[in-house]
Amino acid sequence: MKIEKMLRPSSLSEAYSAYVDNKESVLMAGGVFLRLQKREVPCVIDLSLLALDYVKDEGNLVKIGAMTTLREIETGDVLPQALQRSVCQIGGIGLRNVATVGGSICGRYPFSDISTALLSLGAKLVFYKAGEVAIEAYLEEEHPTRDILIEVIVPKLGKSNFMCFKSVYTDFSLISVAVSYRDEWCVGIGSRPGGPILVKSKATSEKDIQEMLKNVSFGGDNRASGDYRKALAEALIDDAFKGVSEWK
Amino acid sequence: MEIELTVNDIQFKTLVEPDEMLLDTLRRLGFKSVKRGCDTTSCGICSVIVDGKLVPSCSYYSVRAAGKSVLTVEGIQEEARRIGAYLTAEGAEQCGFCSPGLVMAVYAMKNELRNPTLADIKHYLAGNMCRCSGYEGQHRGILKYLEVCGNASQ
Numbered sequence: 001m002k003i004e005k006m007l008r009p010s011s012l013s014e015a016y017s018a019y020v021d022n023k024e025s026v027l028m029a030g031g032v033f034l035r036l037q038k039r040e041v042p043c044v045i046d047l048s049l050l051a052l053d054y055v056k057d058e059g060n061l062v063k064i065g066a067m068t069t070l071r072e073i074e075t076g077d078v079l080p081q082a083l084q085r086s087v088c089q090i091g092g093i094g095l096r097n098v099a100t101v102g103g104s105i106c107g108r109y110p111f112s113d114i115s116t117a118l119l120s121l122g123a124k125l126v127f128y129k130a131g132e133v134a135i136e137a138y139l140e141e142e143h144p145t146r147d148i149l150i151e152v153i154v155p156k157l158g159k160s161n162f163m164c165f166k167s168v169y170t171d172f173s174l175i176s177v178a179v180s181y182r183d184e185w186c187v188g189i190g191s192r193p194g195g196p197i198l199v200k201s202k203a204t205s206e207k208d209i210q211e212m213l214k215n216v217s218f219g220g221d222n223r224a225s226g227d228y229r230k231a232l233a234e235a236l237i238d239d240a241f242k243g244v245s246e247w248k
Numbered sequence: 249m250e251i252e253l254t255v256n257d258i259q260f261k262t263l264v265e266p267d268e269m270l271l272d273t274l275r276r277l278g279f280k281s282v283k284r285g286c287d288t289t290s291c292g293i294c295s296v297i298v299d300g301k302l303v304p305s306c307s308y309y310s311v312r313a314a315g316k317s318v319l320t321v322e323g324i325q326e327e328a329r330r331i332g333a334y335l336t337a338e339g340a341e342q343c344g345f346c347s348p349g350l351v352m353a354v355y356a357m358k359n360e361l362r363n364p365t366l367a368d369i370k371h372y373l374a375g376n377m378c379r380c381s382g383y384e385g386q387h388r389g390i391l392k393y394l395e396v397c398g399n400a401s402q
Contacts, residue, residue: 001267002267003265003266003267004266005266006249006266006267006309006311008311028309031307031309032289032307035267035269035307035309036288044266046309046311046312048312071301088371089374091289091290091375092289092292092304092353092373092374092375092376093302093353093356093372093374093375094289094292094295094302094303094304094353094375095289095304095307095375097301097302097303098289098303098304098307098308169374170290170374170375
């Protein structure tokens with residue numbers, strides 16, 4: 001990506017004004033995937049000086065700053081298992097030291113393992129102007145309003161798990177699933193290869209899994225067919241449920 | 249944009265483009281151990297350490313290194329020789345192109361993990377590709393190096 005000008009605001013209000021005043025400006029979180037895009041951008045707003053890298057344990061929930069790196073999530077000690085597992089195989093350690101949770105969500109990448117986990121966990125996103133928005137609603141929006149993600153609020157659920165299938169250890173997932181229990185089983189399915197979606201079930205038998213996946217679409221591309229992805233999803237959800245029951 | 253950064257304990261003041269990557273800045277400043285591989289954050293060859301953290305310099309914007317401390321192989325020459333010797337002894341050094349990035353990753357791992365198992369080592373180094381050795385020799389060499397450093401799991 002060719003950048004004409006880079007702004008490095010030191011306050012959220014400054015960053016927000018620059019972002020809404022210049023409709024062609026682009027926000028930069030980690031910048032790892034952004035730089036791979038083949039386009040010219042007149043202005044990039046770097047969010048790295050806004051002190052948005054933190055993980056705060058607040059009893060029943062955890063607040064994660066939008067600029068927290070994936071590595072900090074991987075090595076944190078108060079985060080739900082599904083979330084920690086979801087970042088473990090995203091690139092190498094170096095990439096995870098740069099890529100951020102906010103960039104992964106707002107990039108709206110269909111292959112995002114972390115969005116799949118956050119969807120299952122029922123995370124809430126906190127934006128500078130819009131305030132709290134459920135991640136499910138945000139991912140469904142086709143053209144979200146220009147705003148800055150400040151933090152992600154994740155409930156500290158006792159039972160959650162994440163599983164994915166990759167042809168190479170650090171590759172993009174061919175399919176990813178995250179399960180958590182919130183009155184019923186909430187299952188996030190990502191890399192279908194469409195964006196992550198949420199499905200729910202009261203029980204965890206093979207029949208329940210098949211019923212849950214009945215209306216989920218799985219597409220094919222040059223990496224795997226839709227049928228293959230569906231078969232993998234069934235097996236991984238089953239494994240994830242079993243893993244949760246063994247996890248303390 | 250003008251930035252000030254420290255590379256291997258030497259302070260620099262330099263002009264960088266807004267879209268310049270740390271890899272290019274470091275090579276321009278004379279640190280030629282930093283190599284360009286895939287240029288997409290996949291291979292780990294360009295790895296350097298910024299403020300104690302391993303990062304791919306091909307995807308790290310130079311402006312973000314302002315005020316930070318960068319470490320390359322030139323800054324850990326003695327340690328790099330030791331790591332290199334263990335790799336060579338296990339036949340894990342062939343073309344050597346991936347070595348600077350691997351050495352930086354091993355150095356970062358030694359400082360970050362306490363008594364890593366082979367599985368921990370494989371996980372930590374998964375982002376460092378080698379197209380020659382097949383990794384077995386590297387893992388043997390790294391385990392022996394960590395053992396000598398007193399940082400290997402039993």
